[in-house]
Amino acid sequence: xxxxxxxxxxxxxxxxxxxxxxxxxxxxxxxxxxxxxxxxxxxxxxxxxxxxxxxxxxxxxxxxxxxxxxxxxxxxxxxxxxxxxxxxxxxxxxxxxxxxxxxxxxxxxxxxxxxxxxxxxxxxxxxxxxxxxxxxxxxxxxxxxxxxxxxxxxxxxxxxxxxxxxxxxxxxxxxxxxxxxxxxxxxxxxxxxxxxxxxxxxxxxxxxxxxxxxxxxxxxxxxxxxxxxxxxxxxxxxxxxxxxxxxxxxxxxxxxxxxxxxxxxxxxxxxxxxxxxxxxxxxxxxxxxxxxxxxxxxxxxxxxxxxxxxxxxxxxxxxxxxxxxxxxxxxxxxxxxxxxxxxxxxxxxxxxxxxxxxxxxxxxxxxxxxxxxxxxxxxxxxxxxxxxxxxxxxxxxxxxxxxxxxxxxxxxxxxxxxxxxxxxxxxxxxxxxxxxxxxxxxxxxxxxxxxxxxxxxxxxxxxxxxxxxxxxxxxxxxxxxxxxxxxxxxxxxxxxxxxxxxxxxxxxxxxxxxx
Ligand code: HEM
Numbered sequence: 001x002x003x004x005x006x007x008x009x010x011x012x013x014x015x016x017x018x019x020x021x022x023x024x025x026x027x028x029x030x031x032x033x034x035x036x037x038x039x040x041x042x043x044x045x046x047x048x049x050x051x052x053x054x055x056x057x058x059x060x061x062x063x064x065x066x067x068x069x070x071x072x073x074x075x076x077x078x079x080x081x082x083x084x085x086x087x088x089x090x091x092x093x094x095x096x097x098x099x100x101x102x103x104x105x106x107x108x109x110x111x112x113x114x115x116x117x118x119x120x121x122x123x124x125x126x127x128x129x130x131x132x133x134x135x136x137x138x139x140x141x142x143x144x145x146x147x148x149x150x151x152x153x154x155x156x157x158x159x160x161x162x163x164x165x166x167x168x169x170x171x172x173x174x175x176x177x178x179x180x181x182x183x184x185x186x187x188x189x190x191x192x193x194x195x196x197x198x199x200x201x202x203x204x205x206x207x208x209x210x211x212x213x214x215x216x217x218x219x220x221x222x223x224x225x226x227x228x229x230x231x232x233x234x235x236x237x238x239x240x241x242x243x244x245x246x247x248x249x250x251x252x253x254x255x256x257x258x259x260x261x262x263x264x265x266x267x268x269x270x271x272x273x274x275x276x277x278x279x280x281x282x283x284x285x286x287x288x289x290x291x292x293x294x295x296x297x298x299x300x301x302x303x304x305x306x307x308x309x310x311x312x313x314x315x316x317x318x319x320x321x322x323x324x325x326x327x328x329x330x331x332x333x334x335x336x337x338x339x340x341x342x343x344x345x346x347x348x349x350x351x352x353x354x355x356x357x358x359x360x361x362x363x364x365x366x367x368x369x370x371x372x373x374x375x376x377x378x379x380x381x382x383x384x385x386x387x388x389x390x391x392x393x394x395x396x397x398x399x400x401x402x403x404x405x406x407x408x409x410x411x412x413x414x415x416x417x418x419x420x421x422x423x424x425x426x427x428x429x430x431x432x433x434x435x436x437x438x439x440x441x442x443x444x445x446x447x448x449x450x451x452x453x454x455x456x457x458x459x460x461x462x463x464x465x466x467x468x469x470x471x472x473x474x475x476x477x478x479x480x481x482x483x484x485x486x487x488x489x490x491x492x493x494x495x496x497x498x499x500x501x502x503x504x505x506x507x508x509x510x511x512x513x514x515x
Pocket of ligand 1 (some may be wrong): 373
């Protein structure tokens with residue numbers, strides 16, 4: 001990790017020096033006017049580097065929020081001459097990212113994160129080209145609503161039961177139980193490979209962490225100079241190359257060996273219902289090559305694990321700090337389910353408050369406050385402004401989700417707002433043609449998880465040795481770190497079973513379901 005970061009810094013410094021030389025030769029782009037149209041407003045930048053220095057040492061999200069206050073919901077800046085459009089309102093996001101999806105569904109030129117580190121194989125990072133079409137088709141087909149119900153629900157039920165049982169048996173380890181359960185859902189539904197032992201879980205969670213974390217370093221806006229100065233890739237010993245080669249080998253081996261294992265399992269005649277097995281059983285129906293298939297499934301592993309476990313930590317934080325919300329969830333579950341059975345997916349339509357609580361947690365502290373940047377594939381004009389082709393488009397979810405004109409008292413965690421007005425927006429899963437294809441699967445897991453948690457346990461702030469409640473800082477600046485994801489800083493909670501009878505019933509179900 002440290003070595004990877006070191007390479008990254010070296011790459012950045014080398015890039016900066018070279019960029020100043022090249023850009024000074026070429027002349028930097030000033031605030032352009034095209035066919036008489038101005039660019040959107042924005043903070044003035046410096047010659048050559050643009051606005052990059054304004055992010056140094058600050059959280060990107062807080063800088064963007066401050067700019068929204070000053071310049072409004074659509075802002076223009078540039079980073080080394082690459083135009084960047086920042087969107088700070090739901091209305092503008094819907095008009096552009098959804099209404100004009102044919103122009104706004106590109107991805108920036110992620111030379112480090114996509115080309116060098118992933119050989120342009122990872123769905124989330126590639127431009128809307130033929131490969132993207134094949135991979136998105138494969139992923140959408142496997143995550144369609146009927147597949148989620150048929151293949152995912154049985155696995156989600158078993159894993160959620162095991163999770164809540166582990167929370168009762170070992171409350172201190174709550175975070176690792178969550179990470180393990182969510183990784184296991186992905187591994188079982190994708191590769192028929194449930195995580196059984198603690199050691200197995202540790203290895204999978206470690207792999208996911210490495211894949212996400214190193215990629216995060218490369219994606220954070222403005223950190224990868226080669227993305228803004230593509231000619232740097234022609235320098236033979238550019239230091240980022242060693243780092244990216246090592247990442248690519250690791251990712252390729254991880255995704256390929258998971259698929260190869262699923263293939264061997266199938267060939268051995270073992271029962272297999274996972275996505276890999278479904279693809280492998282019907283090779284003639286697949287447009288995507290074998291390599292594309294294992295990278296396509298790798299996108300579940302990469303995009304579906306940390307996003308869900310960090311969002312779960314946020315949900316638990318919200319429950320521990322808003323006891324009246326947990327009480328209302330418990331009252332709803334008790335009314336619909338009662339004490340003598342566990343919640344099921346069939347209960348979902350009768351549990352609007354549970355659904356609203358999940359949506360509110362996604363709104364309140366979105367795990368990716370700038371989602372994955374989009375890019376424009378054509379020049380465009382919007383409300384009298386010129387939007388250049390090739391702009392990076394950065395949705396600023398904090399400004400959208402905390403807009404006082406849309407949300408009453410937006411900083412307050414209040415699920416009731418989605419009951420009173422179900423059409424209130426929540427953009428945590430992104431936009432338009434690039435919207436998260438795993439959202440239905442994630443929402444299903446979150447429904448059953450919260451319903452079963454509310455059925456089975458109480459979550460409260462932890463008390464210290466003198467019996468005083470320990471503070472949990474929920475402030476999105478102070479209480480969180482923002483790297484690849486918005487992640488709560490460590491906090492302690494107390495988890496206890498609601499009654500001995502419920503704990504016994506749950507343990508018996510887990511026992512029945514086996515490992
Ligand atoms: C709480 C859970 C999750 C959150 C908050 C989340 C959020 C996101 C966001 C914000 C994007 C980018 C959208 C955009 O560019 O507009 C995305 C893309 C993606 N997500 Fe998720 N995600 C979650 C779970 C999952 C799961 C469970 C899977 C798969 C099983 C998944 C697979 C993907 C893939 C493959 C993409 C790339 C789509 C593309 O670029 O065309 N995600 N996700």
